[in-house]
Amino acid sequence: MKYIDEFRSGELASGLAAAMRRDASPEREYRFMEFCGGHTHAISRYGIEDLLPPNVRMIHGPGCPVCVLPIGRIDQAIRLAREQGAILATYADTLRVPASHRLTLLRAKAQGADIRMVYSTSDALSIARAHADREVVFLAIGFETTTPPTAVAVLTAAAEGLRNFSVLCNHVLTPAAMHAILAAPGGVPLDGFVGPAHVSTVIGSAPYEPFAEDYGKPVVIAGFEPLDVMRAVHMLIGQVNDGRAVVENEFTRAVTRAGNLRAQALVAEVFELRESFEWRGLGTIPASALRLRPEYAQFDAERRFTVPYRAVADNKACACGEILRGEKRPQECKIFGTVCTPENPIGSCMVSSEGACAAHYTFGRFREAAA
Amino acid sequence: MCLAIPAVVVELLDGDSAVVDLDGVRKQVSLALVEHIAVGDYVIIHVGFALQRLNVDEAEQTLALMRQLGSDALGGASAIGALP
Numbered sequence: 189m190k191y192i193d194e195f196r197s198g199e200l201a202s203g204l205a206a207a208m209r210r211d212a213s214p215e216r217e218y219r220f221m222e223f224c225g226g227h228t229h230a231i232s233r234y235g236i237e238d239l240l241p242p243n244v245r246m247i248h249g250p251g252c253p254v255c256v257l258p259i260g261r262i263d264q265a266i267r268l269a270r271e272q273g274a275i276l277a278t279y280a281d282t283l284r285v286p287a288s289h290r291l292t293l294l295r296a297k298a299q300g301a302d303i304r305m306v307y308s309t310s311d312a313l314s315i316a317r318a319h320a321d322r323e324v325v326f327l328a329i330g331f332e333t334t335t336p337p338t339a340v341a342v343l344t345a346a347a348e349g350l351r352n353f354s355v356l357c358n359h360v361l362t363p364a365a366m367h368a369i370l371a372a373p374g375g376v377p378l379d380g381f382v383g384p385a386h387v388s389t390v391i392g393s394a395p396y397e398p399f400a401e402d403y404g405k406p407v408v409i410a411g412f413e414p415l416d417v418m419r420a421v422h423m424l425i426g427q428v429n430d431g432r433a434v435v436e437n438e439f440t441r442a443v444t445r446a447g448n449l450r451a452q453a454l455v456a457e458v459f460e461l462r463e464s465f466e467w468r469g470l471g472t473i474p475a476s477a478l479r480l481r482p483e484y485a486q487f488d489a490e491r492r493f494t495v496p497y498r499a500v501a502d503n504k505a506c507a508c509g510e511i512l513r514g515e516k517r518p519q520e521c522k523i524f525g526t527v528c529t530p531e532n533p534i535g536s537c538m539v540s541s542e543g544a545c546a547a548h549y550t551f552g553r554f555r556e557a558a559a
Numbered sequence: 560m561c562l563a564i565p566a567v568v569v570e571l572l573d574g575d576s577a578v579v580d581l582d583g584v585r586k587q588v589s590l591a592l593v594e595h596i597a598v599g600d601y602v603i604i605h606v607g608f609a610l611q612r613l614n615v616d617e618a619e620q621t622l623a624l625m626r627q628l629g630s631d632a633l634g635g636a637s638a639i640g641a642l643p
Contacts, residue, residue, distance in 0.1 A: 189565075189582050190567070190601070191565040191613060191615075192564065192565065199629075200622075200625050200626060200629055202633075203625070203626070203628060203629010203630060203633055204625060204632075206629060206632035209632075210632050224561060225560065225561070226560075226562055251561075253560045253561075281560050307607060308606045308607030308608070309607070310607055329560070330560050330561070331560070331561060333561040333610065334560060336592050336608065337589075337592075337605070337607065337608045340589065340591045340592065384561070385561065385563075386561045386563045386603065386605060386610060387561060389610050390610065412561075419621075419624075419625055419628075422628070438621070440617040441613055441614045441615075441617040441618040441621060442603055443611075448592060448593070448610065448611055450593065451592040451610070454591075540560065542560065542562075
């Protein structure tokens with residue numbers, strides 16, 4: 189595939205690996221967090237850790253929307269489908285996230301709830317048009333990449349006067365989560381971030397500048413292909429060696445400083461900041477998520493139905509919280525790969541293919557076995 | 560979740576949408592989030608929406624830089640050739 193295969197070249201990867209070996213100082217350790225699950229997945233899938241110098245360590249971040257969605261949010265969606273009789277439309281990623289009472293959306297569906305997987309928000313709108321006598325709720329999750337399509341759906345529904353469509357909004361914000369990680373007392377020590385790929389196509393590179401300026405942490409925005417990640421780590425090594433901390437952009441083919449202004453305007457039209465939002469693993473973070481503006485209240489499932497959010501504690505044995513904060517590696521969780529597997533996930537990090545646990549289970553653990 | 564892939568626009572449709580081609584797979588996507596897209600442009604597709612135009616020149620420059628970096632680091636002995 190054009191503009192994908194080139195960025196997976198093994199030949200270029202060995203060259204970049206040599207450049208990193210040459211430039212990484214053996215005198216020190218380098219600890220970089222890749223914020224995004226997309227990067228976590230690429231690092232595991234392509235064995236990038238094997239190509240890094242031994243003193244460069246990648247720490248997995250919380251940038252996996254499925255992983256940071258707390259149990260109580262999935263419970264809300266299940267209650268909408270079961271108690272309100274709504275058709276619940278959602279992306280595939282959320283269907284297997286563990287909820288309360290050993291339920292998932294998929295199990296609730298098997299028990300009769302009308303839950304439907306959609307590829308796009310436009311599919312959710314089509315369901316609403318085809319079932320004018322039913323309430324159709326779109327369970328919206330995701331970072332800034334996935335928010336603009338939800339905004340377009342709300343605006344389309346408003347323009348069409350679609351009265352039976354609403355959104356259960358769980359859109360969250362990347363910079364707020366990065367701030368939470370850096371501000372956490374006793375948090376994991378970091379020398380820099382591999383910054384988001386497609387989030388940054390929307391918000392641009394400017395929102396990361398405070399992390400460089402205020403926290404002195406280098407940020408290098410990187411695409412999701414393996415060469416992108418390697419080049420970004422190489423750029424981070426360079427910044428650390430030089431004692432610099434600035435925002436650099438490896439993903440220039442898709443990211444500008446300002447980002448996608450049209451998408452930003454649509455998001456601002458439909459959404460406003462929530463005062464706070466509970467994240468799995470990171471706790472309640474102020475101004476870290478979005479809700480619909482009052483002008484679009486009729487499309488806001490939380491206003492339209494009585495399904496208050498109730499916080500639910502995670503399974504005690506599950507270390508998703510520590511893993512999402514970068515404090516533990518997946519293999520350090522007691523139930524990793526035994527009780528908790530991708531077929532039977534206990535924690536959310538084992539659900540999505542970009543979750544740190546699922547990525548390590550699928551690819552990384554074989555490295556350990558071979559070592 | 561944030562995964563997105565580049566695909567080439569092969570036909571513009573009414574209603575702010577387009578048909579894109581990804582190695583022979585054709586799909587209709589929304590252009591509601593982007594502006595001034597033409598047939599032949601590469602766009603980055605996420606959940607049925609074009610998120611951004613892919614800057615082809617920047618892509619080539621990034622690859623050229625990666626090739627150069629690798630070639631320098633390997634001491635030029637095994638200079639990395641152009642991709643097919």
